[in-house]
Amino acid sequence: MNLVQNAFGIHEHALSVRNRRVELISQNIANVDTPNYKARDIDFKRIIAGTQGVRVMATNDKHYEIAHLENTPDGLKFRVPFNAATDGNTVEMTIEQAQFSKATADYQATLMFLENRISGIRKALRGE
Numbered sequence: 001m002n003l004v005q006n007a008f009g010i011h012e013h014a015l016s017v018r019n020r021r022v023e024l025i026s027q028n029i030a031n032v033d034t035p036n037y038k039a040r041d042i043d044f045k046r047i048i049a050g051t052q053g054v055r056v057m058a059t060n061d062k063h064y065e066i067a068h069l070e071n072t073p074d075g076l077k078f079r080v081p082f083n084a085a086t087d088g089n090t091v092e093m094t095i096e097q098a099q100f101s102k103a104t105a106d107y108q109a110t111l112m113f114l115e116n117r118i119s120g121i122r123k124a125l126r127g128e
C-alpha cells in the first residue's frame with residue numbers, strides 16, 4: 001500500500017498550497033478599493049520546504065531573497081507596494097493580475113502532472 005500512499009508525493013500538497021495562493025490573490029484583487037487592506041501572498045517554496053522536508057536553496061550565494069514580501073508566522077506574507085496608496089491599501093492591480101496569471105498557470109501545471117500520474121497508475125494496474 002506504500003505505492004498508493006506515496007504515488008503523488010509532494011504534488012498533492014503542492015496543489016493545495018497553489019490553490020490557497022490563487023484564493024489569496026483573488027482576495028487581493030477583490031479588495032483593491034478597500035482602505036487599509038494589505039495585499040497578501042504565500043511563499044510557495046518556503047511552505048513546501050517546511051512541510052515536506054525538502055531543502056530549497058539558491059544556485060548561487062549571491063542570490064537575494066524575495067524582497068517585495070514581508071514574512072508572517074503562518075506562512076502568509078504581506079506585499080510591500082512599489083507605489084504607496086494614500087488610503088493605506090497595498091494592492092497594486094497590475095502586480096496582482098500578473099501574480100494571478102502566474103499562480104493559475106502553476107496550479108494548472110501541477111494539476112496536469114497529477115492527472116498524468118493517475119493515468120500512469122491506471123495503466124500499470126490494468127497491465128498496459
